[in-house]
Amino acid sequence: MAERSETPVEIKDVMPLLPLKGTVVMPHQIAPLGVGRQKSLKALEAALAGDRIIVLAAQKQDDLEEPRPTDIYSMGTVCRILQVGKQPDGVLQVIVEGLVRGAIERVEREDPYFEARVRQQPDTQEKTVEIEALMRGVLSQFERFARYSRSIAPEQYAVVMQAEEPGKLADLIAVARDPLGDITELERVKWVMKGGVVYRDDREH
Secondary structure (H helix, E strand, O other): OOOOOOOOOOOEEEEEEEEOOOOOOOOEEEEEOOOOOOOHHHHHHHHHHHHEEEEEEEEEEOOOOOHHHEEEEOOOEEEEEEEEEEEEOEEEEEEEEEEEEEEEEEEEEOOOOOOEEEEEEEOOOOOOOHHHHHHHHHHHHHHHHHHHOOOOOOOHHHHHHHHOHHHHHHHHHHOOOOOOOOOOOOOOOOEEEOOOOOOOOOOOO
């Protein structure tokens, strides 16, 4: 099973860019992806040959198979590649860990894969009295939601309740509402069960 890496990583300004269809990966999230488009595969290969760091950003339109830089949102998430496995059909099943938000300042090149200059957008660490009160309110609402909902796994609930940074708390709660982001068995990246319902992620990014 893939696990978060505790090793600090130095993030460069320029890195491979992989556009996502219908998916957003948040900081602090561990998520599975199916990668099948040729340009995306080359971006992944470039990241694996280097420091395993890649920036993921959503496409503005999911039906575009060959997006241009203007078709990709300018805000994404810098991720670390944790695990890669290949399917018989050639699609790579990848598990990534969201590290930090990143603003895509410009695309340095488009072929054979997207490579972008990225400016990190770390969350503020400031915790004023007002922010702490907001966090308590959010946690109270989340606790109430989790109590009456069967869609929150105990492990996920514990991680959210232990979050001390406001940005991390917001990201974790956003992930908690995504049926393809709540992964409790990361080795089974094709199938996810949430709230007794089985979801299959067949999208190729």
